[in-house]
Amino acid sequence: MSRKLERKMLRLLAGGGPVALGAGSASFRRLARLTLLAEQFGYAYADLRQGGTSFTLYLVPDLRPRARELAAENWSRYPRAAEGGPLPATDLDTYALLRARMLSDLERRYRKEVLWLISVPLVLVALDFGGDFGDGWHSVLTIAAVAWAGAVVLLLPFHVWGRRTARKSAALLEAAGFTRVPDGNGRLRHVPPGDEERPGPGVAGGRR
Known part of the structure; x- marks a missing residue:
């Protein structure tokens, strides 16, 4: 390290x-x-x-x-x-639990951000593809929509992997006594037994 x-x-x-x-x-x-x-x-x-x-x-x-x-x-x-x-x-010794907590904290937000970042260029590429092979706007949009839908299908394994990882992490944490509670922003997170009142990262922004 x-x-x-x-x-x-x-x-x-x-x-x-x-x-x-x-x-x-x-x-x-x-x-x-x-x-x-x-x-x-x-x-x-x-x-x-x-x-x-x-x-x-x-x-x-x-x-x-x-x-x-x-x-x-x-x-x-x-x-x-x-x-x-x-x-x-x-x-x-506690690496597995730490990793599960980190994955749980990252998974939902990270998966949404990645899908959004990937989807925007896919739309642009699909429109360009439709413009090259289409004849008129109706044809262009149809070809673009089909191309975009096909690309999205290719992202499904990533989505499935993310959900499976989240389930495994949650099961490991809950078996160890962690509780799923909302933080100050309403985000559901796993916290250790007796740790529900500890302040979240909303107060952890200061660098000293």
């Missing part, structure tokens, strides 16, 4: 407030490692969003007593963590 991204995150965590970390095109495993490292310093996963090919990882302070104790212990034990010093060890 990029040490530079780790150090950047730790500098933000040192501010003590909610954090929005631009993680570029990091893999889910890298994002999970970042989250697990943040947990060592008193933070918890809040959300993951995607714009184009870049991810933004949202983290919020974990106010549970044990989390605060762990944070104080690690900041004391690793005082130069944000400047290139040693870091506490992390493991990926």
Whole structure:
């Protein structure tokens, strides 16, 4: 994992407030490692969003007593963590759950955005195709509609894969005791047991 991204995150965590970390095109495993490292310093996963090919990882302070104790212990034990010093060890035992949460948070919005972005150029290509082979507007629109419909059919596997992934993620999270609740924007999300009141990324926009 990029040490530079780790150090950047730790500098933000040192501010003590909610954090929005631009993680570029990091893999889910890298994002999970970042989250697990943040947990060592008193933070918890809040959300993951995607714009184009870049991810933004949202983290919020974990106010549970044990989390605060762990944070104080690690900041004391690793005082130069944000400047290139040693870091506490992390493991990926909870990787499957973190990945499921991230996929669940991304899936609906990401699938809609991708379908929209793909559909617009498909319409333009279909109209151009119809213009090349059609004779008159009626013919052009008919050929364009058929071409567009055929292209949309090719996107159905992506749609099916997205829904299947969402179902698997939801089943894994619910089996682990996660609850599906609406956030401040009405978006349904899975949160850990007893975590329904934790603030969402709406308050996690500040970079410190």
